[in-house]
Amino acid sequence: MIDARKDFPILSRKVHGKKLVYLDNAATAQKPKQVIEAIKNYYENYNSNVHRAVHQLSAEATDAYDEAHEKTANFINAEEEEVIFTKNTTESINIIANHFARTLRKNDEIVLTQMEHHSNIVPWLNTAKITGAKIKYAEINKDGELDLEQIKKLITNKTKIVALAHVSNVLGTINPVKEIAKVAHDKGALVLIDGAQSVPHMPVDVKELDCDFLAFSAHKMLGPTGIGVLYGKKELLENIEPFNFGGDMIKEVTFENASWNDLPWKFEAGTPNMAGAVGLSAAIDYLKKIGMEKIREHELELTKYAIKKLSSIEGVEIYGPKQRVGVISFNLKNVHPHDVSSILDSEGVAVRGGHHCAMPLMKLLGIQGSVRASFYFYNTKEEIDVFVKALAKVKKIMGA
Amino acid sequence: MDLAEDMYKEELLEHYREPQNYGEIKDTDVKYKDFNPVCGDEIEIYADIKKGVIENVKFTGKGCAISQAAASILTEHIKSKKIEDVKKMSNEEVLELLPIKVSNLRIKCGLLALKAIQKGLLIYERKKHE
Ligand SMILES: Cc1ncc(COP(=O)(O)O)c(C=O)c1O
Numbered sequence: 001m002i003d004a005r006k007d008f009p010i011l012s013r014k015v016h017g018k019k020l021v022y023l024d025n026a027a028t029a030q031k032p033k034q035v036i037e038a039i040k041n042y043y044e045n046y047n048s049n050v051h052r053a054v055h056q057l058s059a060e061a062t063d064a065y066d067e068a069h070e071k072t073a074n075f076i077n078a079e080e081e082e083v084i085f086t087k088n089t090t091e092s093i094n095i096i097a098n099h100f101a102r103t104l105r106k107n108d109e110i111v112l113t114q115m116e117h118h119s120n121i122v123p124w125l126n127t128a129k130i131t132g133a134k135i136k137y138a139e140i141n142k143d144g145e146l147d148l149e150q151i152k153k154l155i156t157n158k159t160k161i162v163a164l165a166h167v168s169n170v171l172g173t174i175n176p177v178k179e180i181a182k183v184a185h186d187k188g189a190l191v192l193i194d195g196a197q198s199v200p201h202m203p204v205d206v207k208e209l210d211c212d213f214l215a216f217s218a219h220k221m222l223g224p225t226g227i228g229v230l231y232g233k234k235e236l237l238e239n240i241e242p243f244n245f246g247g248d249m250i251k252e253v254t255f256e257n258a259s260w261n262d263l264p265w266k267f268e269a270g271t272p273n274m275a276g277a278v279g280l281s282a283a284i285d286y287l288k289k290i291g292m293e294k295i296r297e298h299e300l301e302l303t304k305y306a307i308k309k310l311s312s313i314e315g316v317e318i319y320g321p322k323q324r325v326g327v328i329s330f331n332l333k334n335v336h337p338h339d340v341s342s343i344l345d346s347e348g349v350a351v352r353g354g355h356h357c358a359m360p361l362m363k364l365l366g367i368q369g370s371v372r373a374s375f376y377f378y379n380t381k382e383e384i385d386v387f388v389k390a391l392a393k394v395k396k397i398m399g400a
Numbered sequence: 401m402d403l404a405e406d407m408y409k410e411e412l413l414e415h416y417r418e419p420q421n422y423g424e425i426k427d428t429d430v431k432y433k434d435f436n437p438v439c440g441d442e443i444e445i446y447a448d449i450k451k452g453v454i455e456n457v458k459f460t461g462k463g464c465a466i467s468q469a470a471a472s473i474l475t476e477h478i479k480s481k482k483i484e485d486v487k488k489m490s491n492e493e494v495l496e497l498l499p500i501k502v503s504n505l506r507i508k509c510g511l512l513a514l515k516a517i518q519k520g521l522l523i524y525e526r527k528k529h530e
Contacts, residue, residue, distance in 0.1 A: 336463060336464035336465060337464075338439050338441075338463075338466075338509065339408070339464050339465045342404070342407060342408075342503075342505075342506065343404040343408065346402070346404035346407070347404070353439075354438060354439055354440065355440055368440040368462060368463070369439070369440050393404065397404055397408050397413075398408065398465070399413070399417075
């Protein structure tokens with residue numbers, strides 16, 4: 001058991017007169033008071049612009065902002081200049097997709113998978129449209145797993161970039177990204193990993209995975225909204241043109257020309273999200289104190305427990321593989337996911353119903369949508385019991 | 401009363417399980433399909449028009465109980481009505497027809513059928529003018 005609930009003020013609120021059971025963590029995580037306090041402290045005591053002035057407040061804000069890069073880098077075992085702060089995972093992926101939109105040619109290929117979130121499909125559709133490059137999708141089997149043998153055939157000398165989720169936000173599948181990176185590198189392709197659902201829930205080490213780029217969002221790992229991370233290998237980032245242009249990202253500007261600042265600042269144009277960075281720092285401190293291994297273990301136990309309970313309910317169909325993170329997508333026979341979610345909500349249970357920003361995957365599964373329960377380390381078995389009991393109510397009301 | 405039971409009253413669920421006017425009309429005047437992209441609800445509306453009046457109306461679709469029941473109730477309501485009146489129907493009027501109070505989050509489900517018929521009628525009239 002991880003005893004963390006007392007740190008999360010929102011977890012003690014009521015919803016429709018019932019205790020909140022928050023099982024929508026794959027959408028966004030709740031924030032501990034340590035994160036909320038850090039942001040408050042920033043605004044109350046040292047808010048100012050970074051990297052610009054020489055006054056004391058700016059020195060403190062700059063230190064905190066730089067420290068956030070350092071902590072984030074440590075967290076994923078990267079170097080400090082390899083960590084770029086963005087708005088979110090989506091923007092991080094767009095920066096790299098935009099680079100490829102400027103450099104790919106007609107016969108080049110982009111490899112994605114069938115289980116990607118829209119944010120790792122739509123930017124590449126744009127890249128393909130601009131360059132004429134072709135997108136190929138790695139297939140999933142009926143359990144929602146990738147087939148490594150098929151991927152080996154799919155990635156060829158024409159492949160320039162392989163972009164895939166580390167963990168599926170619908171199926172909870174953990175993809176063998178390390179093996180895939182090796183296959184891609186052998187063919188001379190680069191690899192971008194969408195870590196939106198992995199970095200918050202398990203240890204992720206960019207050197208161990210040997211990925212070229214990694215994207216994730218602070219808000220799914222206890223941090224605030226509006227700040228995300230793009231990791232890139234230094235030698236690659238050096239040779240990529242910036243995405244946004246303006247202040248802070250330059251070294252020298254004349255009326256005719258500009259030269260770019262050093263990494264990572266080259267990619268951080270304009271006044272950055274300083275309060276967000278301070279919040280992310282506090283979130284990382286919090287996660288490290290508990291330990292990512294321990295978080296993974298606890299969520300694994302919750303997931304096993306939930307799957308066992310759900311499987312015993314007649315009419316429940318669960319999607320996805322046996323080996324997974326704490327994300328469970330399912331349907332209740334003859335009941336639309338939105339009706340399930342609404343009735344669960346009336347019992348204080350927050351889950352997501354719909355296509356989860358993965359419409360192509362839904363189509364592949366032959367469903368319109370699903371209900372998704374997703375856990376974090378602060379969830380408990382008792383909460384899963386409440387959730388399962390609320391499902392019985394859904395069945396009763398809907399006559400399913 | 402219980403919140404969920406309030407939202408899923410038996411009267412609504414009857415329309416969901418056994419909808420009125422469910423099915424297609426072949427070679428009809430109005431045929432329009434609309435979606436709620438967020439939920440994936442779908443409604444396709446078909447209507448025969450005679451002298452500016454909706455003579456017959458049917459729908460097909462898939463989606464949540466609220467969207468499908470609302471389509472059943474709305475098609476019952478607009479049968480034999482003038483298309484001018486249907487075009488003018490407000491969201492509030494449609495929500496009033498439903499046997500439940502629809503929560504903010506589900507209003508789009510409740511109004512999908514209205515949106516479909518109103519758009520379908522606009523296209524019908526545009527074609528007639530051509
Ligand atoms: C796998 C995956 N990729 C990308 C995203 C997009 O994250 P954001 O909306 O923070 O940019 C999400 C969030 O839902 C996700 O689950």
